[in-house]
Amino acid sequence: MTRLLTAQPALTNAEDVLAEDSKGRRKLLLQIAVVAAIVIVSLWMTGMLDRSRLTSGLPAIGILGTEMFPPDFGRWRDWVGPLVETLAMSIAGTALAVALSLPLGFLAARNTSPNKVIYQVSRVVLNTLRSIPELIMGIIFVAAVGFGMLPGVLALGLHSVGMVGKFFAEAIEHAHPAPIEATEASGATSMQVILHGVLPQVFPQFADVSMYRWEYNFRASTVMGMVGAGGIGTELVGSLRLLDYPQVSAVLLVILACVTVVDILSNMLRAKFR
Amino acid sequence: MDGSMSIMGRDILSVDDVEVVYPNGTRALNKTTCQFMDGEVTVLLGPSGAGKSTLLRTLNLLTQPSAGHIVTSAGQQLKSRRDIRFHRRDTAMIFQQHQLIGRLSTLRNVLMARLGRHSVWSSLAGFSRAEKHLALESLSRVGLFDKALTRCDSLSGGQQQRVGIARALTQEPKLILADEPIASLDPASSDRVMKILRDVCREDRIPVIVSLHQLDFAKAYADRIIGLCDGDIVFDGPPSALDNAALSRIYGAPADTTN
DSSP: OOOOOOOOOOOOSHHHHHHHHHHHHHHHHHHHHHHHHHHHHHHHHTTTTOHHHHHHHHHHHHHHHHHTOSOOOTTHHHHHHHHHHHHHHHHHHHHHHHHHHHHHHHHTSTTTOSSHHHHHHHHHHHHHHHHSOHHHHHHHHHHHHOSSHHHHHHHHHHHHHHHHHHHHHHHHHTSOHHHHHHHHHTTOOHHHIIIIIIHHHHHHHHHHHHHHHHHHHHHHHHHHGGGTOOSHHHHHHHHHHTTOHHHHHHHHHHHHHHHHHHHHHHHHHHHHTO | OOGGGGGTTOEEEEEEEEEEEOTTSOEEEEEEEEEEETTOEEEEEOSTTSSHHHHHHHTTTSSOOSEEEEEETTSOBOOSHHHHHHHHHTEEEEOTTOOOOTTSBHHHHHHGGGGGGSOHHHHHHOOOHHHHHHHHHHHHHTTOGGGTTSBGGGSOHHHHHHHHHHHHHHTOOSEEEEESTTTTSOHHHHHHHHHHHHHHHHHHOOOEEEEEOOHHHHHHHOSEEEEEETTEEEEEEOGGGOOHHHHHHHHSSOOOOOO
């Protein structure tokens, strides 16, 4: 296939070419300046440039820090069960997200979507799921199905689809067209093209996103405890309500340790999926 | 032969007992010693896996020898990072897959050749007017002046390879290495690329070392051919000395001499 290259006025003089080139550089510098201005205005609006207010806040953080020390691991036996619950919630939620994202991703990718309407609708669905915070989803599902891990899994899973599905669609759009063409040339149906021409190409990216999301969901499921969705988050909120700061710091350290383990595990799995 | 004979014979780079064994255990190059001479187009000839790209890549130490040394004309062994960097600044490389940044303009890609002469800060600040003119001159030399502001990924394979050559020229090198520069080009583009390389060698007095697997191109453009087979040099001489016996040493089976 020959494609017409972008038409360009013939520049015959070296000076003309260089002038055109520096025009491009000046445009780039201007763009950088505009972004920098927006960033500075945002910092100023949010008080990040207010040095006196920032420095006056330091002592309060210091006091809280000393109250959290030393961490109190006395109730560690009571945390094993909730930790297993949190782990189960993050795995179930991520599995739900991946299962829903697979079809949605292909429908929301320009090169595999059956038509423009389905493509746009899928994009809107993904944007909607992404815009509803998981905490709000948690509250809705607690009201719908009652307390426990089930509302947590539903909230984590559905909210994750918004991001996982979008990333899947982007990976599909960046898939190399040449092998896809070869699959089509063999007389494959469009479903076969997706299964045998696209999926093998994008599988490593899919695995990457899923594993990252699993790690994210583990962290997010601790927050879900605040709305009564079970897990280690319930313990965290309980200690906070009692103003038992040494216990709060102990739970936070346990969560940090678990997140580290989940991160190492997901990195190992990702390396396997290359 | 022409006037360039007068500067031939001075050696510019020596390979001294160099061996290359890759981390996976593959022996790519057995103990090899050879000298490269000024003013020549030297072709490293051999089938795939013969070790010609490995030998070529050790010459600017993109591939580190497992044993032995690369020695400059001044008799210095290339070891320290600093010496290797200065050696690379004077040694331009042309790659089989062009190695250009597709979303940048041809001019910006060619200007990358000047990085070795800038610090980090001055390379961010921009290139001098003289350097830009040099880049444009190099581009017109390979017939691509009118593509200076075009994105590289919209050029054909042959054009991209010529951008690679323009980049090499803009480096103002003392030696040009070309790793299978025509392996993925059609015959007409291949001829054009090889002709530019030979002209650069003749007119600018820059020696060129090219790895090739096509016998006919080697015969047409080389002053000297080094034949490799299974990691050993099995022939070294002018194209006229390349007889059937030599060909079967390089290619194993009785070679097709019709081309």
